[in-house]
Amino acid sequence: MPTVYITAPPDAADSLAETLVDKRLAACVNRLSTTSTYRWDGEIHHDDEAVLLAKTTDDAYDDLVDCVKREHPYDVPCIERFDEADVLESFAEWRAESVE
Amino acid sequence: MPTVYITAPPDAADSLAETLVDKRLAACVNRLSTTSTYRWDGEIHHDDEAVLLAKTTDDAYDDLVDCVKREHPYDVPCIERFDEADVLESFAEWRAESVE
Amino acid sequence: MPTVYITAPPDAADSLAETLVDKRLAACVNRLSTTSTYRWDGEIHHDDEAVLLAKTTDDAYDDLVDCVKREHPYDVPCIERFDEADVLESFAEWRAESVE
Known part of the structure; x- marks a missing residue:
């Protein structure tokens, strides 16, 4: 399952995090x-910035990236995907259910 | 070698970190x-939380996960494993010696 | 592209970060x-420390590690490489251009 590493200016980070969760991405x-x-x-x-680590799924990854590109104030934002080698089963299930 | 990504409430994070090091996990x-x-x-x-990044070994990984599940206040904690692609040799040796 | 995970004492972290960017590593x-x-x-x-996450390229990785070993106040510093599974194309291009 992907963890997406995003940097953003502090005043845009909260709204970006909330949008990703609100849209179930x-x-x-x-x-x-x-x-x-x-x-x-x-x-x-x-610069002071925020690092956002977004926990998502394989299926939602592309839509999450599209959403970040659209909402992000930078022309060239840092958006990187890191895949875990293992994850606690119950956490993976919660994560899959939380992302439509 | 695994880095284990764990989130925990602030008032449980210090004791969890200390337990993992104390038990040589x-x-x-x-x-x-x-x-x-x-x-x-x-x-x-x-919520305010802590991210714990625990540096461990292949051999100790399963025991570390069991310990976190036992000690963690959440029913469904975030526990994820990330494997590095490379590591400084002397740091890897220290890490292996520090974990039984 | 590698992200290099380095820990350093707070009073050495800023100068280490600046050196890596200044030398185009x-x-x-x-x-x-x-x-x-x-x-x-x-x-x-x-201990209070800093985590530095250095965004670099395959070609510059070895030189970056050599530089950190040389500049770092610890004998056995934590230097680990994590490779992303995907990265935004425009960010990857900027990153490659920024590192010689």
């Missing part, structure tokens, strides 16, 4: 505070 | 603060 | 605050 989203260091236009920047 | 546990957004009984909830 | 680094629980010399310790 993720069973749950863990939001963590981060400072991002990156290069843009030749300069190094440090 | 994990070499180390990184605890991060998170806000979790999820649907339960048809309502969307936002 | 990572396109961006997400820094998260953590409390680490681990056993060292038979005692259980709890």
